[in-house]
């Protein structure tokens with residue numbers, strides 16, 4: 001008896017202008033729908049070689065241990081921190097948003113002594129405050145976020161990384177919302193461990209976390225006094241599969257890696273500089289398009305993050321449709337226009353929107369669609 005194939009599940013065709021995921025190029029979806037080969041098949045391993053080489057290009061590094069972790073960006077964060085930290089080690093974490101806060105949680109759960117250096121959401125971490133804490137605490141690790149998706153701030157990296165290196169600390173950088181959309185130069189900046197996610201500027205589905213470890217960081221992991229608490233994320237074990245030997249560690253998510261292979265080919269074909277310029281241009285048209293509707297940027301111009309813009313909300317949005325307010329208008333954009341935008345997080349909830357123009361979506365035509373929908377709903381068309 002032949003069993004009839006059930007209908008395929010489906011989702012509405014949303015334009016994803018929130019903080020991620022972003023829309024995926026059709027050829028990435030097509031790559032993911034390829035029939036499987038085994039995760040040790042030479043044909044698949046050749047593609048994995050290509051993925052690792054292209055990730056090195058995007059990260060701006062020669063690091064051999066550059067690989068896609070088989071889980072989302074938070075696993076990349078966890079991988080960088082739990083490999084470098086042992087119980088009792090000191091870490092200084094810069095916190096100017098939700099993801100710096102998450103780094104503190106992860107480090108504390110790894111048994112580290114955490115020193116936070118906070119700055120107001122919407123502002124950068126002050127290099128002088130970070131340098132002072134680093135000099136005082138003498139940490140093993142300094143960690144901070146390059147592109148804070150919760151606030152829309154792009155953090156200048158070099159001065160903090162230099163202060164950390166001068167103090168002999170390892171530097172961990174969150175590149176979740178920068179990789180593939182903005183210049184990332186791990187080797188020039190002196191970064192020891194960095195992580196990203198596939199669902200933002202790389203325009204692939206969520207599910208993989210590109211990470212990179214310097215040789216110096218790997219030496220430190222090998223010299224630990226006790227094994228990394230997480231078997232799955234122990235980079236010395238991951239090296240068995242993602243290094244030269246290509247022996248089984250866990251079953252690599254083949255379809256997701258096929259998608260990433262194609263996503264990275266698209267990035268390389270476009271060129272890193274052209275792609276960064278496209279993200280900057282799209283953000284500029286967003287500010288220009290939303291200004292007449294009364295939206296104002298939260299972040300000072302020189303620190304704005306092109307892939308993710310935080311916009312303060314005008315009264316017309318806060319008071320939209322009687323009591324429905326900004327959350328009601330976001331829901332209306334979704335239901336009536338198939339457009340997703342993000343609300344504020346934490347202290348910014350109800351005060352800002354987070355509009356993502358990431359990867360494939362960083363184009364003026366998407367800005368025009370959002371502005372047109374808002375004009376219609378706010379009666380200003």
Ligand SMILES: Cc1ncc(COP(=O)(O)O)c(C=O)c1O
Pocket residue numbers: 019020072073074075077099145147148149150174176177197206
């Ligand atoms: C800056 C930053 N770091 C870490 C994460 C966590 O990534 P994920 O949600 O893929 O686990 C995110 C997710 O939005 C992020 O924006």
